[in-house]
Amino acid sequence: MERENVLVSGADLARQRDFEEKIKTMFAARQAHPVACVDTFGCQQNVADGQKLMGMLEACGFTFTEDPKEADLVILNTCAVREHAEQRVFGNLGILTHTKRENPEQVVALCGCMAQEERVAKRVKESYRHVDLVFGPHALWKFPELLWQVYDSRRRVFAVDDEHGTIAEGIPVVREKGVKAWVSIMYGCNNFCSYCIVPYVRGRERSRDPEAVLAEVRELVAAGYKDITLLGQNVNSYGNDLEIGYDFADLLAEIDRIPGEYWIRFMSSHPKDATKKLFDTMARCGHVARQLHLPFQSGNDRVLREMNRRYTRSQYLELVNYAKEKMPGLVLTSDVIIGFPGETEAEAMDTVSLVEEVGFDALFTFIYSPRPGTKAAAMPDPATRAEKQKWFDKLLEVQNRMSAALHAAYIGRTVRVLVDGESDDPDYPLSSRTEGNRLVRLKGDKALIGQFAQVRVTASNTWALYAEAV
Ligand code: SAM
Numbered sequence: 001m002e003r004e005n006v007l008v009s010g011a012d013l014a015r016q017r018d019f020e021e022k023i024k025t026m027f028a029a030r031q032a033h034p035v036a037c038v039d040t041f042g043c044q045q046n047v048a049d050g051q052k053l054m055g056m057l058e059a060c061g062f063t064f065t066e067d068p069k070e071a072d073l074v075i076l077n078t079c080a081v082r083e084h085a086e087q088r089v090f091g092n093l094g095i096l097t098h099t100k101r102e103n104p105e106q107v108v109a110l111c112g113c114m115a116q117e118e119r120v121a122k123r124v125k126e127s128y129r130h131v132d133l134v135f136g137p138h139a140l141w142k143f144p145e146l147l148w149q150v151y152d153s154r155r156r157v158f159a160v161d162d163e164h165g166t167i168a169e170g171i172p173v174v175r176e177k178g179v180k181a182w183v184s185i186m187y188g189c190n191n192f193c194s195y196c197i198v199p200y201v202r203g204r205e206r207s208r209d210p211e212a213v214l215a216e217v218r219e220l221v222a223a224g225y226k227d228i229t230l231l232g233q234n235v236n237s238y239g240n241d242l243e244i245g246y247d248f249a250d251l252l253a254e255i256d257r258i259p260g261e262y263w264i265r266f267m268s269s270h271p272k273d274a275t276k277k278l279f280d281t282m283a284r285c286g287h288v289a290r291q292l293h294l295p296f297q298s299g300n301d302r303v304l305r306e307m308n309r310r311y312t313r314s315q316y317l318e319l320v321n322y323a324k325e326k327m328p329g330l331v332l333t334s335d336v337i338i339g340f341p342g343e344t345e346a347e348a349m350d351t352v353s354l355v356e357e358v359g360f361d362a363l364f365t366f367i368y369s370p371r372p373g374t375k376a377a378a379m380p381d382p383a384t385r386a387e388k389q390k391w392f393d394k395l396l397e398v399q400n401r402m403s404a405a406l407h408a409a410y411i412g413r414t415v416r417v418l419v420d421g422e423s424d425d426p427d428y429p430l431s432s433r434t435e436g437n438r439l440v441r442l443k444g445d446k447a448l449i450g451q452f453a454q455v456r457v458t459a460s461n462t463w464a465l466y467a468e469a470v
């Protein structure tokens with residue numbers, strides 16, 4: 001793809017800001033105070049997109065509510081990665097028929113990854129007639145224009161064309177209050193893991209210009225954000241499409257030179273392009289958190305091949321061992337799929353043994369969910385749900401034991417945490433995170449919120465550490 005076709009032009013972006021003004025003026029003329037409810041599902045990329053939706057809505061004059069009954073506009077920002085996620089959205093869409101019956105002026109919109117799936121857009125068009133606007137991730141930057149069309153024509157609008165995707169800079173953002181912020185450094189995915197829908201709905205890989213990323217991180221640090229996560233489906237291929245001989249490790253090193261008190265982290269990293277250079281850079285850079293999310297998906301080479309992951313168990317182990325050696329105390333997490341089509345019990349147990357061998361601090365574990373249109377969805381899948389559940393339970397049992405043991409090893413140690421808010425536990429009223437992103441429930445003064453602090457760990461369980469400020 002030519003770079004000029006990837007970047008949305010300044011004129012096209014300026015037009016969207018004009019549509020925001022038009023909508024704002026329309027509401028002002030009616031002396032209306034519009035309220036929106038944005039409900040985001042799925043991964044951090046989607047959360048970051050949700051913050052852009054809110055930014056554009058704020059520019060249109062909206063304030064926000066979490067209750068769809070109170071809202072003039074309800075947006076479901078959806079995820080397509082597993083069937084369960086889709087079912088929840090269809091359930092929520094069903095509920096919105098009632099809110100719309102009570103408030104016929106309410107506008108209902110569906111966006112995000114599900115909206116980009118042809119069969120979903122078709123089903124919504126035919127069977128969910130109360131949905132006024134449907135647009136996929138490719139059309140996110142045009143949201144003000146699409147919303148204007150809905151208000152202006154009072155007709156249903158569908159913007160779900162399949163395309164490679166673009167990059168739109170300068171969209172307004174409403175960030176979460178506090179210390180955490182998300183920065184997308186690239187969009188899309190080229191990897192086509194055989195089980196995964198993401199490349200079909202998010203288009204091809206495209207990297208933001210390093211200067212745009214650096215400027216955003218500088219702004220965030222200046223605004224007081226202290227825990228910044230760089231996002232991409234595979235940050236390790238950042239820069240490939242820029243063709244300027246600049247890679248993700250180069251970007252990390254440059255970000256690290258921004259002065260200030262903050263941590264920088266990233267997700268996700270694909271093992272097939274994780275490099276020793278990246279781990280050396282992480283080890284050298286003081287702001288880069290010693291935490292690595294490196295999804296391995298399966299510990300069996302045949303299954304990895306069928307998944308189209310393009311690394312082997314031993315290559316994965318070599319990478320992890322190198323990273324641990326370079327960064328003592330590194331906190332490691334991963335994603336795992338159990339029950340890929342054709343997986344046997346012995347192959348699933350290879351995944352369990354890899355987990356035992358590596359010693360992950362935490363895992364995100366999933367039972368395989370067929371996604372229509374992907375290669376794996378057409379593969380024979382003889383194992384029953386009950387068998388897969390048994391393998392899955394075994395994996396959880398092993399992981400929970402390992403998480404508990406790794407957490408217990410913190411007891412008595414003094415660690416640095418970032419206090420990010422209040423908790424719901426009256427005995428430990430504060431919530432905080434270690435550099436490795438482990439949850440620490442904390443005894444201490446509320447004045448600590450938003451600050452780094454030294455704390456002494458006094459107890460732990462599978463999911464959290466408990467500590468006192470020192
Ligand atoms: N790009 C990231 C990577 O490759 O590490 C992953 C992004 S994906 C949104 C998050 C996780 O969902 C994957 O790592 C995988 O474990 C899981 N996942 C994706 N497709 C799935 C499927 N069809 N069934 C079950 N889990 C799935």
Ligand code: SF4
Pocket residue numbers: 189190191192193196197198199233234270
């Ligand atoms: Fe999906 Fe694989 Fe791309 Fe991750 S790298 S988003 S699992 S296709």
Ligand code: F3S
Pocket residue numbers: 041042043044045046078079080081112113197198202
């Ligand atoms: Fe994320 Fe779900 Fe889309 S995991 S990229 S929101 S399919």
